[in-house]
Amino acid sequence: MSIREPLAGVIYLLAQEQADEMAGLNDVGADGFAALFRDGPDLARRARELLETDEVEVGTDAIEPEQWQLVEQAAGVVVRREPDGAVTVEPYPTDADLAAAWSATMVELEPGEPGSPRAQSPESDDNPT
Numbered sequence: 419m420s421i422r423e424p425l426a427g428v429i430y431l432l433a434q435e436q437a438d439e440m441a442g443l444n445d446v447g448a449d450g451f452a453a454l455f456r457d458g459p460d461l462a463r464r465a466r467e468l469l470e471t472d473e474v475e476v477g478t479d480a481i482e483p484e485q486w487q488l489v490e491q492a493a494g495v496v497v498r499r500e501p502d503g504a505v506t507v508e509p510y511p512t513d514a515d516l517a518a519a520w521s522a523t524m525v526e527l528e529p530g531e532p533g534s535p536r537a538q539s540p541e542s543d544d545n546p547t
Contacts, residue, residue, distance in 0.1 A: 421495065421507040424476040425485045428465050429455075430505045431474065433497040436464065439520070442527035451499040452523045456516065458492030458509065465489070492516075496523055
């Protein structure tokens with residue numbers, strides 16, 4: 419179950435500067451952006467702290483308790499901003515699930531750089547058998 423607004427928007431704000439890792443581009447109009455938070459309870463604490471500032475116009479009471487639980491019980495979350503501007507925040511219950519989701523996201527948003535090594539199968543054109 420994805421984390422919904424307004425909590426998703428609060429987490430996205432945190433992701434732009436406080437994420438454990440980022441992938442893709444964080445520019446407006448870029449192909450996409452993703453961020454990883456590895457500690458759900460810590461992320462929930464930071465989101466609550468942000469809500470106490472004047473940086474956001476959302477109060478803590480505007481967020482459903484079930485949404486907080488999704489973050490607090492997660493091993494971590496992956497935040498994505500798609501090229502159309504849509505933001506999703508997906509919680510993952512285990513470190514293994516989180517690592518797998520983050521690896522897939524990195525492959526999608528940061529394909530091999532020009533000149534970087536590329537995987538080849540034993541039967542590729544470059545290596546005939």
